Amino acid sequence: MxxxxxxxxxxxxxxxxxxxxxxxxxxxxxxxxxxxxxxxxxxxxxxxxxxxxxxxxxxxxxxxxxxxxxxxxxxxxxxxxxxxxxxxxxxxxxxxxxxxxxxxxxxxxxxxxxxxxxxxxxxxxxxxxxxxxxxxxxxxxxxxxxxxxxxxxxxxxxxxxxxxxxxxxxxxxxxxxxAMPSVDRRARLWLEMARSYWQARDSAGALGALQRATSVSEESMRSHPLARSLAGELVTEGGPLVGSDSRALATRLGLTV
Incomplete structure (x- = not known):
């Protein structure tokens, strides 16, 4: 230039x-x-x-x-x-x-x-x-x-x-x-669903949606503060029903649990 x-x-x-x-x-x-x-x-x-x-x-x-x-x-x-x-x-x-x-x-x-x-x-x-x-x-x-x-x-x-x-x-x-060509935005849809389930104190729903978001784009979820924060909260506050799966997901996203 x-x-x-x-x-x-x-x-x-x-x-x-x-x-x-x-x-x-x-x-x-x-x-x-x-x-x-x-x-x-x-x-x-x-x-x-x-x-x-x-x-x-x-x-x-x-x-x-x-x-x-x-x-x-x-x-x-x-x-x-x-x-x-x-x-x-x-x-x-x-x-x-x-x-x-x-x-x-x-x-x-x-x-x-x-x-x-x-x-x-x-x-x-x-x-x-x-x-x-x-x-x-x-x-x-x-x-x-x-x-x-x-x-x-x-x-x-x-x-x-x-x-x-x-x-x-x-x-x-x-x-x-x-219909969304962006992989990152498709993952973001599932992340927003995970956040909404968590707001409703539905830990199983939040975990399932966050797992789906990670399957769509693990790279995006490993980098996104909201995904990492939610994964950590599922481990500490999600309860025994989702305990082992939450820890596995948190580890997948790069968190130390």
Whole structure:
């Protein structure tokens, strides 16, 4: 990028921003938070040099992923600002533009749910679902995996974040995981079900769902803090009914039991 000028430089900056976005996804649960923040910041810097609304919105989605872990309200605001920037382009925009807008809406919904803002969470979630269903059948965005299956899985996450475990399980039963091309997101659906069962103090249900999540993507579950935390709680609080199986699963996920 440094040796180019004009349009070629902006094109290279866009690719660089997408590369940093991919790095952030890979490092999210594996690296020190300071490194993840650095990658997200460089993603946004490259996007600003690309001077492309779609790329800048994608970088905001990445930064919001990092910010959500400690600054939920700021993550909601960031996603909302990026979506507002895209809104003038939606009528005549490509599917990628509308998909990024939808991804930002459900992104904001998750952040709002974690902040306890239930009304905002469902308002943003409903808008994101509407956008997903208006896209061509079977569409999935390459950057954010946005589409109908991802929106449906995110709705399960929102319910779980709001501590509505029963609703999360009801929503999950309507999701077809085979329609989701992302292995990680398919595993996440089962992880959210495990969390919801655990909220209901159903240790057997939580164990079964977490075992299924691990079977779908052991790599994701070994790295995900929620999966590891839940596996540990099943060992210490799950009771004798699931004791041996819980310890076996915790060991599989890399915990010392």
């Amino acid at each position: 440094r040796v180019l000028d004009g349009r070629e430089r902006r094109t290279a900056a866009a690719v660089l921003s997408e590369t940093y976005a991919l790095c952030e996804q890979a490092l999210a649960w594996l690296a020190e938070p300071s490194l993840v923040w650095l990658v997200a910041d460089r993603c946004m810097q490259a996007a600003q040099q690309a001077d492309d609304p779609l790329v800048i919105a994608g970088a905001a989605w990445v930064v919001g992923n990092v910010r959500r872990n400690a600054q939920e309200d700021e993550a909601v605001e960031l996603a909302d600002d990026a979506a507002t920037m895209l809104r003038p382009f939606l009528a005549d925009g490509a599917d990628e533009m509308r998909a990024m807008y939808g991804a930002l809406r459900i992104h904001g919904a998750i952040s709002a749910a974690r902040a306890g803002r239930e009304g905002d969470a469902w308002r943003l979630m409903d808008e994101g679902v509407d956008v997903a269903r208006a896209l061509p059948e079977g569409y999935t965005n390459a950057w954010t995996v946005f589409g109908v299956p991802n929106a449906d899985i995110t709705a399960v996450s929102v319910s779980a974040d709001l501590l509505h475990g029963r609703k999360a399980l009801e929503d999950a039963r309507r999701v077809n995981p085979d």
